[in-house]
Amino acid sequence: MWKSTVDGRRLRFHLSGINNQNFIMQDEETGTWWQQVSGCALHGPLAGQCLEEMAWDEVTFAVFQKEHPRALVLRPVEEAREDYAGADWEAEIAEYPTVTPTAPDDPLQPRALVVGVALGGEAAAYPWTALARRGAIADSVGGTPILVLLHPDGLSLRCFDRRLDGDALDLLIKAGADPPAMIDDRTGSAWDFTGLATTGPLAGRRLARVTCLKDYWFDWKGYNRATRVYATPAGEAPAAEAPAADSPVAHSPVP
Amino acid sequence: MRRALAIALAVIALAGLAWTATPIVLIRPFGAQTVGGLAISYALRARAATLTLALLVLGGAAAVALWPRLATWRGRLLTGAALAVLGLCAFFGRSNYFEWMFSPLPRPEFDEVAAADHVADDDLVLAVAIGDEARGYPVRALAFHHVVNDVIAGLPIVATY
Numbered sequence: 001m002w003k004s005t006v007d008g009r010r011l012r013f014h015l016s017g018i019n020n021q022n023f024i025m026q027d028e029e030t031g032t033w034w035q036q037v038s039g040c041a042l043h044g045p046l047a048g049q050c051l052e053e054m055a056w057d058e059v060t061f062a063v064f065q066k067e068h069p070r071a072l073v074l075r076p077v078e079e080a081r082e083d084y085a086g087a088d089w090e091a092e093i094a095e096y097p098t099v100t101p102t103a104p105d106d107p108l109q110p111r112a113l114v115v116g117v118a119l120g121g122e123a124a125a126y127p128w129t130a131l132a133r134r135g136a137i138a139d140s141v142g143g144t145p146i147l148v149l150l151h152p153d154g155l156s157l158r159c160f161d162r163r164l165d166g167d168a169l170d171l172l173i174k175a176g177a178d179p180p181a182m183i184d185d186r187t188g189s190a191w192d193f194t195g196l197a198t199t200g201p202l203a204g205r206r207l208a209r210v211t212c213l214k215d216y217w218f219d220w221k222g223y224n225r226a227t228r229v230y231a232t233p234a235g236e237a238p239a240a241e242a243p244a245a246d247s248p249v250a251h252s253p254v255p
Numbered sequence: 256m257r258r259a260l261a262i263a264l265a266v267i268a269l270a271g272l273a274w275t276a277t278p279i280v281l282i283r284p285f286g287a288q289t290v291g292g293l294a295i296s297y298a299l300r301a302r303a304a305t306l307t308l309a310l311l312v313l314g315g316a317a318a319v320a321l322w323p324r325l326a327t328w329r330g331r332l333l334t335g336a337a338l339a340v341l342g343l344c345a346f347f348g349r350s351n352y353f354e355w356m357f358s359p360l361p362r363p364e365f366d367e368v369a370a371a372d373h374v375a376d377d378d379l380v381l382a383v384a385i386g387d388e389a390r391g392y393p394v395r396a397l398a399f400h401h402v403v404n405d406v407i408a409g410l411p412i413v414a415t416y
Contacts (some may be wrong), residue, residue, distance in 0.1 A: 001383060004404065004413045012404050013413045015357045016300070017282035019293060023401055024282070025415070026351075033297055036401075036415045043297035054412055056383045062376040064391045065368050071389035072365035073380070074403065076373055076396055080358060085398040087375070096285075155379055 002039045002051035020222055021098065037215075037223050055209055059156035067194060098218045107229045110218035116227070117159060117212045119144045123224035125217065130232055135173045136182070138162065139230060146210050147171055151193055152180050159212035160195050164205060260321040261330070267314040268337040271307055271344035274299055279347075284356070307341070307348035314341040359402035365390070385410055392416075 004011045009029060016026035016033060023036040032044030039051035064071065076084065098110040108114065113128035120142020131137055137148045145168035147160045162168045170185040181198070182191045189200025195207035213220070221227055278296035282288060318334050325331050366373075368391065374380070380391035385408040392403060397416035404413055 001381065001415065002413050004411045010411045011413075012361060013359070013402050013415075014351060014361075015353050015359050015402055016351060017278075017293075017296065017353060018284050018286070019282070019288045021285070023357075023415070024293075025402055025413075031301060033293075042293060044301065051413075054383055056381055056414075058379055058394070059382055060376065061371075061374045061378045061380050061391065061393070064380050064382050064389075068382070068384060068389035068391070069368060070387075071368045071382075071384075071391055073368050073371035073374060073391045074360075074393060074396055075364040075366050075371075076393075077358075077360065077400075080399060083399055085395040087378070087395070153377065155377065 001054040001056040003054055004051065006046060006049055006051065022219060022222070035223075037219065053211060055211060057156075057158050057209070057212075058214055059151070059158070060153050063151060063153065063156045063193070098216075102218070106217075108217040110216065112217040114215060114217050114220055114229075115148050115157060115159070115212050116215050116220040116224065117141050117146060117148070117210060118224055118227075119146070119210065123220075123227035124230055125220050125224075125227050126230045128214070130230065134232075136171065137230065138170060140168075144210070147207075148212060149182075149193070152178075156193070157212065157214055158193065158195070159210040160207040161210050162207065164202070164207065169207075257321065257324040260317050260324070261334075264314055264317040264321060264334065264337050267310050267317065268340045271310040271314070271341050274303060274306060274310075275344040275347045278303075279352070303348035307345040311338075311341040311345045314338060357401055358399065359404075360400040361404050363403050363405055381414060381416065383407060383412065383414070390414075 004013065011027035011029050013025040013027055013034070015023055017024040019035060024042070025034045025036055026032065027034065030045045032046040033042045034040065034051065035042055039053060041047045041049050096111075102110055108127060114125040115128065115131060117124050117126070118141070122142035124139065124141045126137055126139075126148050131148060131150050132154060135150055135152070139146055139148070145162040147162050149158050149160065150156070162171065167186070171182040171191060172185070174181040174183050174190065180193050183189070184191065184202065187201040189197045189202035191207070192198050195209065197203050197205045278299045281292040281296045314337060318338055321334055322331070325334065374393050379394040381394065381397060383390050388408040390405065390407050392414045394416065397403065397414065402413060402415055404411070406412070
């Protein structure tokens with residue numbers, strides 16, 4: 001998701017090729033080729049420039065609708081609707097072959113899903129299976145303390161900068177809370193899935209978002225050569241949880 | 256003279272074919288691409304419209320000069336085939352054939368979120384909010400269109416998948 005203005009000029013993008021299973025886009029105005037995953041121009045008059053990244057996230061329609069009741073949603077093109085991806089498209093794509101080389105010591109399968117975060121010159125990949133087990137992963141990338149957060153729906157993903165007034169918060173998932181909530185270790189305030197503190201001393205404060213990308217391991221690795229893969233700290237419980245003060249229902253791990 | 260013209264026409268047709276086919280092969284889906292292969296593909300594609308037209312004109316001139324000298328149907332057929340190849344190359348050089356396979360959405364249309372009954376609750380959407388405006392791009396549609404050019408709150412953006 002990119003801002004499409006470069007040097008004050010709006011560019012309109014088309015597709016012009018494939019680079020190791022990631023699209024190359026071509027703009028109408030200059031004919032420059034852009035790599036979709038990086039937003040950077042590979043060849044042409046604007047080569048070397050990069051598009052400015054937009055803040056965005058990938059959430060279920062239910063979450064989106066609740067957070068943005070007056071939003072607009074892309075209307076399907078009638079003639080193409082039959083060709084749109086089916087509900088099980090993720091499983092279908094997982095069967096597609098990959099073309100990039102795999103090292104024998106590669107920690108993940110090429111089509112393993114990861115959440116990628118690139119900040120301050122560092123890149124980290126969080127295996128989806130680990131995230132699904134834990135619900136949230138706190139880490140630090142390029143000096144920024146971050147939180148990778150999965151909604152209890154098991155699909156909606158969001159990443160945050162955990163710092164507030166310069167100090168990093170530790171946030172724990174509140175077991176069984178509906179709507180989902182987290183509690184911070186410093187003040188006990190409750191935080192919702194948008195990163196807003198809803199109750200407690202920090203009510204009204206908001207965590208900054210960090211862009212994170214749900215991607216295939218081969219693709220993330222291809223464009224973030226030096227990426228590390230997050231490993232669950234040894235001996236740690238699978239899901240870090242705050243005590244369920246007002247609910248006896250345990251937070252059930254997401255499939 | 257006839258022989259020289261025939262060879263010239265053949266060389267021109269083969270040049271057009273090589274110029275056109277090389278990027279098709281190098282940046283095909285499910286192929287492994289290299290940095291050099293991409294650079295070659297861009298160089299060929301960026302000049303394809305002009306070059307293939309020039310080759311068509313050159314080939315046409317050679318064919319016109321050659322035609323009265325041709326005595327056999329075989330010769331006329333080959334000349335016609337060479338011109339057809341050059342015509343196709345000129346057509347490919349002017350087309351974004353990649354978008355015959357993939358269909359980006361340059362002029363997207365939208366529904367109010369409450370009226371978007373084509374999206375299920377557990378369908379994923381890419382969500383963007385700027386000021387008071389928010390957009391949702393259902394992933395199942397984006398996985399087909401791959402590129403959507405849009406303007407949100409006055410800001411031009413491109414949604415990609």
